[in-house]
Amino acid sequence: MDSKRLLVKTSNRNTDITQSIEDDPLIDGPLIARNALESAIKREFQKLPTNWGAITLTVLHVAYVSVCVALAALCWLTDTHSAECTAALNGVDSRSLVLLLKVGLWLLVFLFERCVQYHHSAVRRRGYLRFYRKTAKLKHLPLLIHSAGNAAVLIVIAPASMLDNKVKNLSVYLLLAVICVELLASVICLMVYAVQVSRFNKQSLGPDITEDERSHTFSGTDSDMHAEMGFRDGSSLEEVVEKQADLIEYLKQHNTQLSKRILTLATQQTHNRD
Structure with missing residues (x-):
């Protein structure tokens, strides 16, 4: 009987201790208002400006092809305007001019590709993994097309x-055939890319993980809970591992920024109390 009473007393003491710990968490720590925390964590949607670069590059490419066709019609295919062409170009050979303009256009495409890569890497870090993967190959196609051209x-x-x-x-x-085929392929890729970026900007969605949680909350079903992360028939193991790595990297960055903002808010509230 004495042993049973002793066990009851010790269990009651343990429960009292656990209850006191659970009821009074972080008594001395600053309490952060939920509204203030949510407003600090919430990010504004940042639009991608690369669609305007694609449109500008398309206009410049069309202008280049128009110049090439005009030079071919006036200076190359007929001999009647050769002297006028030379005078108009200040003695510069028309074919050399076409090559120089072609190199300049390729440099613009290269700079556009670097700019797109920079912005898409930022989109990836912000958690828009689906859009990043959707345009992963498309964003490199214009440079490949111009290099092949x-x-x-x-x-x-x-x-x-x-x-x-x-x-x-x-x-x-x-030469005209190559330039026209290059124009057609490049314009198709750039316009498809511009449409996808414009649609992404118009939707103004949150990060993928946030949208997934929101859709699962409203639908109430768990059938597609881990559709992007699981291994399914027809999906390669390398692709699944890469998706998991991207999601883990985003969650790490998100948790780091979240911790910094919580500490900042806690410090601010401590100063306000003092």
Whole structure:
């Protein structure tokens, strides 16, 4: 009987201690208002400005092709305006001008690709992993198309004299064909990219994990709870591991920023009390 009473007393003491710990957490610590914390954590949606770069690059590419067609029609395919073309270009060879403009256009595409990569990396860090993966290959296509177009232009221009000996102005027609095909492929890629970015900016959604939690809360079903993270038929293990790595990296950054903001708010409230 004495042992039972002793066990009852010790259990009561343990429960009293646990209850006191649970009822009074962080008594001496500053209490942070929920509204203040949510307002500090909530981020404003940041739009991507790269769609305007894609549109500008498309306009410049169309202008370049128009200049090439005009030079070909006035200076290359006919001999009547050759002297006028030389005078208008201040003695610069028209084909050299086309090549210089082509190099300048490629540099603009390269700078655009670097700018897109920078902004998309920032989008990835903010938790928009689906959009990042959706445009991962599309954002590199314009530079690849222009690089392939440069190689094709060099292949056509290098044996230009030999081609023209076989068929008159064959190199000019091949050059125009390469430039037009390059324009068509580049414009399609840039317009598709611009539409996707504009749609992303218009939706102004939160990070993927936030939208998933919100959709699961409203739907009340758990059928698609881990659809993006699980391994399914037809999905590669490498892709699943990469998705998990991206999500873990985002959660780490989010937790770090959250901890810093909580400490900042706690410090502010401590100073206000003092």
